[in-house]
Every structure is written in C-alpha cells, then in structure tokens.
Amino acid sequence: xxxxxxxxxxxxxxxxxxxxxxxxxxxxxxxxxxxxxxxxxxxxxxxxxxxxxxxxxxxxxxxxxxxxxxxxxxxxxxxxxxxxxxxxxxxxxxxxxxxxxxxxxxxxxxxxxxxxxxxxxxxxxxxxxxxxxxxxxxxxxxxxxxxxxxxxxxxxxxxxxxxxxxxxxxxxxxxxxxxxxxxxxxxxxxxxxxxxxxxxxxxxxxxxxxxxxxxxxxxxxxxxxxxxxxxxxxxxxxxxxxxxxxxxxxxxxxxxxxxxxxxxxxxxxxxxxxxxxxxxxxxxxxxxxxxxxxxxxxxxxxxxxxxxxxxxxxxxxxxxxxxxxxxxxxxxxxxxxxxxxxxxxxxxxxxxxxxxxxxxxxxxxxxxxxxxxxxxxxxxxxxxxxxxxxxxxxxxxxxxxxxxxxxxxxxxxxxxx
Amino acid sequence: xxxxxxxxxxxxxxxxxxxxxxxxxxxxxxxxxxxxxxxxxxxxxxxxxxxxxxxxxxxxxxxxxxxxxxxxxxxxxxxxxxxxxxxxxxxxxxxxxxxxxxxxxxxxxxxxxxxxxxxxxxxxxxxxxxxxxxxxxxxxxxxxxxxxxxxxxx
Numbered sequence: 001x002x003x004x005x006x007x008x009x010x011x012x013x014x015x016x017x018x019x020x021x022x023x024x025x026x027x028x029x030x031x032x033x034x035x036x037x038x039x040x041x042x043x044x045x046x047x048x049x050x051x052x053x054x055x056x057x058x059x060x061x062x063x064x065x066x067x068x069x070x071x072x073x074x075x076x077x078x079x080x081x082x083x084x085x086x087x088x089x090x091x092x093x094x095x096x097x098x099x100x101x102x103x104x105x106x107x108x109x110x111x112x113x114x115x116x117x118x119x120x121x122x123x124x125x126x127x128x129x130x131x132x133x134x135x136x137x138x139x140x141x142x143x144x145x146x147x148x149x150x151x152x153x154x155x156x157x158x159x160x161x162x163x164x165x166x167x168x169x170x171x172x173x174x175x176x177x178x179x180x181x182x183x184x185x186x187x188x189x190x191x192x193x194x195x196x197x198x199x200x201x202x203x204x205x206x207x208x209x210x211x212x213x214x215x216x217x218x219x220x221x222x223x224x225x226x227x228x229x230x231x232x233x234x235x236x237x238x239x240x241x242x243x244x245x246x247x248x249x250x251x252x253x254x255x256x257x258x259x260x261x262x263x264x265x266x267x268x269x270x271x272x273x274x275x276x277x278x279x280x281x282x283x284x285x286x287x288x289x290x291x292x293x294x295x296x297x298x299x300x301x302x303x304x305x306x307x308x309x310x311x312x313x314x315x316x317x318x319x320x321x322x323x324x325x326x327x328x329x330x331x332x333x334x335x336x337x338x339x340x341x342x343x344x345x346x347x348x349x350x351x352x353x354x355x356x357x358x359x360x361x362x363x364x365x366x367x368x369x370x371x372x373x374x375x376x377x378x379x380x381x382x383x384x385x386x387x388x389x390x391x392x393x394x395x396x397x398x399x400x401x402x403x404x405x406x407x408x409x410x411x412x413x414x415x416x417x
Numbered sequence: 418x419x420x421x422x423x424x425x426x427x428x429x430x431x432x433x434x435x436x437x438x439x440x441x442x443x444x445x446x447x448x449x450x451x452x453x454x455x456x457x458x459x460x461x462x463x464x465x466x467x468x469x470x471x472x473x474x475x476x477x478x479x480x481x482x483x484x485x486x487x488x489x490x491x492x493x494x495x496x497x498x499x500x501x502x503x504x505x506x507x508x509x510x511x512x513x514x515x516x517x518x519x520x521x522x523x524x525x526x527x528x529x530x531x532x533x534x535x536x537x538x539x540x541x542x543x544x545x546x547x548x549x550x551x552x553x554x555x556x557x558x559x560x561x562x563x564x565x566x567x568x569x570x571x
Contacts, residue, residue, distance in 0.1 A: 020505055028528050033533075035564050036531065036532040036564075039534075039536060039565060043545055044540070045548045046545075
C-alpha cells in the first residue's frame with residue numbers, strides 16, 4: 001500500500017549525505033501528526049505547498065485512518081449540558097492506562113455552544129446544540145476539526161416543536177465522495193402520519209431539503225440523546241437498523257411481538273440520495289430480549305445480536321450490499337465477557353455495542369449498557385479486561401475519529417472529471 | 418511472514434554484491450522480498466551474483482536482517498538502533514530495492530523523530546534551505562500559533 005511506482009525509484013549516491021527525494025519526503029510526512037505538519041509548513045515553500053496539497057491531505061487521511069481515536073463523551077462538571085468530548089487514540093486505550101481525563105477547556109462543548117456529537121467524518125466532528133424558547137427549541141449544528149483547531153459557525157437551524165429532539169429526531173453525518181460534499185441527514189418520526197420524514201443539509205447550502213421518506217422505522221426508538229450511536233457511516237452511505245412496515249409507539253416496546261424477519265438495514269447513498277434495503281444475516285433467526293445493532297469494524301458493515309442468551313455474535317458483510325456475503329466474524333460467550341468484580345450484572349440481558357476492532361484484529365473494544373467501563377476483549381486468549389479511565393464516559397456515544405488536515409468542509413469543491 | 422521463508426525454493430542461494438564490494442549470500446526466498454532483485458532474477462534466470470550498486474554493505478546487511486526477522490515485535494524495536502542519517506540511507510535502499518514493509522517501517526520511524534521539532538531542526542535533518550521570506554514565515558507562525566506551542570527542544 002505504500003510502495004511507490006517503479007519510475008520513482010531513486011538511486012542514492014552512497015558517498016554524499018542522504019538527500020531524500022520529494023516522493024519519499026511526502027511519504028514520510030504522511031505519517032506525521034497534524035500539529036507537526038502545521039509547523040513544518042515553515043520549513044520551506046516547497047514543504048508548505050506539499051502539505052497544503054489536497055492530494056497530500058487525502059494520503060495523510062488514509063494513513064491516519066489506520067490509527068484512529070474514539071471520541072470519549074463525558075461530563076466534567078455537574079452543570080447540566082456541560083459535556084466534554086475527548087478524542088482518545090485507540091492504541092492508547094488498548095494499553096489500558098488508569099487515568100483521569102484532563103479537564104481541558106478545549107474539549108468543552110458548552111464553550112462551543114453545543115451539547116452533543118452527532119458523528120465524525122474525515123477528522124471533522126458534527127456537533128449539535130440548542131436553546132429553549134418557551135415550549136420550543138431552536139437546534140443548530142456546528143462542525144469542528146479538533147486537530148486543525150478549525151470550527152465553523154452555527155448553521156443548519158431547525159425548530160423542534162411538538163416532535164422532540166430526544167424522542168423523534170435522528171441526526172446523521174456523512175460524506176459524499178463523488179460530489180466531495182459533507183451532508184447531514186435528519187430523520188423525523190411522524191407518528192400521526194405513520195411515516196418518517198427525511199431532510200438533508202449539504203454543507204455549503206443554506207437550507208435543509210426534503211427527500212423521499214424513510215422506508216421503515218429506524219431503531220432504536222425510545223428516549224435517547226442525539227449523541228448516541230444509532231447510525232453507521234460507511235463508504236459514502238449512511239446505514240440504520242430498522243423495522244419494516246410496522247409502526248410502534250414510542251415507549252411501548254414489546255419485543256415479544258417483533259418477528260426476526262421484520263428487521264432490515266436501510267442504506268442511504270449520499271450521492272444519489274436514494275435508499276437500499278439490506279437483509280440482516282440469515283444466521284440471525286431467533287428473537288431475543290436484547291436489541292441487535294449494527295456497527296462498522298475493519299471497514300465493513302457488521303451486525304451484532306444476542307444468541308440464546310449465551311453468546312454475543314458479530315456478523316460481517318464482506319462485500320457491502322451483497323447479502324450472501326454475511327459471515328460470522330465472532331461468537332463470544334458471555335462467560336468470557338464477564339467481569340470478575342461485577343458478577344451480579346446480567347450480561348446476557350444487556351445491550352452490547354462493538355466500538356472498534358484493532359488493526360491486527362486481536363482486540364475488540366465493546367461497550368455494554370450496564371457497565372461504566374468499556375471492555376477490551378482479547379480475541380487471542382479470550383480474555384476480557386475493563387477500561388480504567390476514572391471518568392464517567394458514555395461509551396454508547398463514542399465515535400471512531402481520525403486526525404485530519406482537511407481544513408474546509410463548507411465549500412463543495414469543484415470536481416473536475 | 419517469518420514462517421513462509423522455509424519453503425522448497427529456500428535451498429537455492431544467491432549472491433548480492435553491495436556498492437562497496439561486500440558480498441552477501443542469501444536464500445532465494447529472502448532475496449525475492451526485494452522486488453527489484455526479483456525483477457532481475459525474472460529477467461536473467463541463471464544469474465548467481467546480483468549487483469546492488471546503490472546500497473552500501475553495512476545497509477544491505479541491515480536490510481537482509483530485517484527481511485529475515487520482521488514481525489510486529491521486531492519492527493517496533495528495529496528503528497531504535499539507527500541514527501537519522503542511517504534511517505534515511507536505509508529508506509533510500511528500501512525504496513530502491515522495493516521492499517514495501519521496510520519502507521513503511523522506516524517512513525514511520527523518521528516521521529516520529531521529526532514530530533514536534535522546530536522547523537530549523539527539520540531543515541537540518543533533510544538538508545533543506547529555507548526559502549520563505551521572514552514575513553511569510555511570521556504569517557504562518559501566527560496563523561498556526563497553536564501548533565508551535567509546547568515544541569520539543571532540538
């Protein structure tokens with residue numbers, strides 16, 4: 001993946017001091033962190049141009065994606081709505097330090113007039129904030145690249161009237177590679193009309209626009225804050241787990257009445273803005289009291305479910321969109337996931353969410369609803385260890401995030417074919 | 418990767434000749450990890466000694482050792498033994514010989530050593546002349562003030 005084409009082969013003169021050609025310098029720099037790269041723009045005019053070049057930004061992003069972080073969402077103070085979001089490198093998390101996250105104002109959302117993180121895409125976080133005016137709320141979005149110290153103004157204003165932000169709205173953030181546009185999608189559950197309306201905001205545009213309504217009922221539908229992971233971004237599409245046809249009232253969630261065959265994955269292509277319906281794995285053939293979920297692991301769409309209250313199963317869609325390519329990735333018994341110190345916790349009735357699979361595939365990071373800490377599961381020796389960060393982190397809101405040099409997301413770039 | 422080396426073809430030996438005349442006898446499947454050498458063998462099947470005119474004996478030795486031993490643990494410790502000049506010469510060698518794993522390992526290592534260092538330090542490392550005007554540099558330093566905070570001493 002990093003080997004340059006043959007024509008760039010350079011033959012070093014073994015007597016003079018090594019002078020790396022530009023192609024190799026570019027490759028070296030693509031492994032450097034954003035802070036250092038911004039300093040290195042001062043090295044020379046050539047380096048300044050090299051580092052600002054969109055092709056380099058893309059290359060750097062590709063490398064950075066192999067060394068991602070998880071955004072840890074927590075509250076450092078008792079003030080309501082004063083949340084922090086701290087990008088924490090996965091490699092660091094796996095080493096499992098016992099630490100307390102610093103109370104750095106840089107990571108405070110309140111100062112940015114926001115409360116939640118909707119998603120992360122190419123190094124940019126989509127933040128959501130609101131203010132209450134009587135019985136109504138004015139909601140806005142704001143975009144922030146923490147590595148580049150860049151942030152947009154508040155935009156995408158929306159009013160939340162009878163339908164509530166915490167019960168009827170679902171936001172999602174993604175990127176359309178073809179038009180090089182970042183988009184935010186909003187699902188609005190309209191119980192009265194028995195349907196889910198969908199609006200899209202293309203960053204750079206002033207207005208939200210409506211598209212075809214959602215062909216199913218997205219899950220989960222219960223009171224939850226906007227930052228909770230309920231949508232998956234993968235290669236230019238946004239994906240939700242949903243129930244087809246039926247419309248259940250919020251709060252009354254009789255799982256016993258739900259048939260396995262009602263589950264569907266709705267995939268919205270951000271380029272064409274049309275939907276596709278994907279079936280979950282056929283191996284998921286039995287309902288359970290625990291809700292299944294979807295996530296992305298190793299750049300593939302994954303589906304996870306409880307199996308007979310004995311195991312937690314994760315499936316991987318090897319080829320996106322090809323239902324026959326669902327294969328079982330892991331089957332982990334709850335016994336192996338059990339914590340030594342918390343044996344009163346009923347893991348088999350807990351909802352689980354895989355967060356990340358390490359690069360070499362030997363550590364799976366998972367969260368479960370009943371525990372404060374995340375689980376670092378070693379797939380080689382089937383041992384589970386809890387994380388030891390002392391803060392109260394909302395693991396179900398953790399997003400996979402990378403450091404990127406992408407400095408501008410509002411202007412859709414003119415795409416030259 | 419280390420396990421694949423003991424295959425049927427491993428009995429055949431090949432000689433590599435470094436730029437300073439030092440000779441290395443290596444197993445064929447080790448030599449094949451160097452795609453440049455592989456191409457050479459593909460062109461002339463009966464060759465026994467392959468000249469490597471751009472790599473000193475001391476660096477070729479290091480490269481060969483890397484190919485033999487590479488794994489996660491080895492790679493993590495590998496770069497610590499070499500100074501910056503050697504790292505750059507090894508990178509040139511890995512690039513010439515077309516060994517992608519080693520090339521990536523070295524790029525990462527060099528990047529790590531120049532991270533959070535001053536621009537003056539980086540210029541010295543790569544032998545680069547500063548062609549920014551003082552105003553241009555001041556402008557960059559001001560715009561990215563946050564990047565220049567907490568820089569490591571040279």
